[in-house]
Amino acid sequence: MDVGECRQSKRDVNILFVARTLRMFGAGIMSVVLVLFLVSEGISPAGTGFIITAGLVFSSLLTLRITTLADRVGRRRTLLVSTYPVIVAAIILAEWHSPAAIAVAAIIGFVPPASKEVGPFQALEQAALAGQATGSARTKLFALYNMAGMLAAACGAMAAGGISLVDAGNQPHSTAPYHLIMVVYLASVAASSLTYVFVSSHIEPHHHTVESSKTGRDGLSASRRTVGLLSGLFAMDSFGGGLVIQSYIAYWFHMRFGASIAVVGGMLFGANLLAGFSALAAVAISKRIGLINTMVFTHIPSNILLMLVPFMPNLALAILVLLLRFTISQMDVPTRQAFLMAAVQPEERSAAAGITGVARTAGSAAAPSVAGIILSAYGPAAAIPFVAAGTIKIVYDLLILSRFGKTELSINH
DSSP states (O other): OOHHHHHHHHHHHHHHHHHHHHHHHHHHHHHHHHHHHHHTTOHHHHHHHHHHHHHHHHHHHHHHHHHHHHHHOOOOHHHHHHHHHHHHHHHHHHOOOOHHHHHHHHTTOOSSSSSSSOSSSHHHHHHHHHTOOOOOHHHHHHHHHHHHHHHHHHHHHHHHHHHHHHHHHOOOOOOOOHHHHHHHHHHHHHHHHHHHOOOGGGGOOOOHHHHHHOOTTTTTTTTTTHHHHHHHHHHHHHHHHTTTTTHHHHHHHHHHHHHOHHHHHHHHHHHHHHHHHHHHHHHHHHHHOOHHHHHHHHHHHHHHHHHHGGGSSSSSHHHHHHHHTTTTTTHHHHHHHHHHHHOOOOHHHHHHHHHHHHHHHHHHHHHHHHHHHHHHHHHGGGGHEEEEEEEHHHHHHHHHHHHTTOOOOOOOO
């Protein structure tokens, strides 16, 4: 790679980081208000669960189609096309007051119910970034990418809380703050979408490699078995996580302790801030004990802390335990991404990231409906999603350790 190509490559990395940051700011907003917003519009907690589930199913199907074609038709092109439903949905959420229209927008618009990705964007950006570094440098790049996203999500959560305080005034039950928050969400996703106009062809895989590969309709060939196994495991982990998406955590704190949007926003700001730095800390740990060990041995204590949250007797202790959990909760993310990108061929990275991402989305799709029904009943049963989520995710940790713990994988391609 000559100096000009290197400079362009760094520019593309910066652009993708900006896109991720703006998009995750919007995700942070939604992590606080999505369920509360839907409920304020007359939709029951159980109904919000079904809407979120429908949105995750729709997102999974569309993401699968987009990402399995991306390396053949162009990553930049697919990124741009994928932004259209996001912007349309954000406009509806900001301007409309019809529960039916809002429900449709939440389903079709890749609307994130937590400060995590929904849709094809992360998979495509991940594939593009993977070609920019190798070995531990790739893990560090993914860690910075995830840290940028989590810090942006933290700011989004704080912004949602701040807007609610400024706009609510003397009308605590008004829905006006929610619609103003949705306008800010619209601005963030629209700005994120515009950044893709400026990326270059350097984010594409090498054309001769793609043309000479014998990938199937799913975009995979040599990596199919590994991707299939990892997809199953990731789906299991994501189902557990789907029981305690941040929107439902926000709702649970509101119902259990009467926490306001501002308090919940501040709490999730701190949680996402800690999560972002935990992702960066994973780089140093993975150099010492390896990618898989870092994924597992930071994830298990994180999930034990998650299980303890609903048993805390007051708001302060519940927030403290949740924040402790987030100090280590995201160390598995950059290591998981680096492991996946190293395990597959370069020309199969978009498809691999997309398929495993869809598996994670599909795995979490049914969980919000289950959690919504439980939270509708409330009472002691409200602890069930936290305990079930932690248990499922710990079983996932043990399974991935038993299957891949001894894998000596070259991560330099």
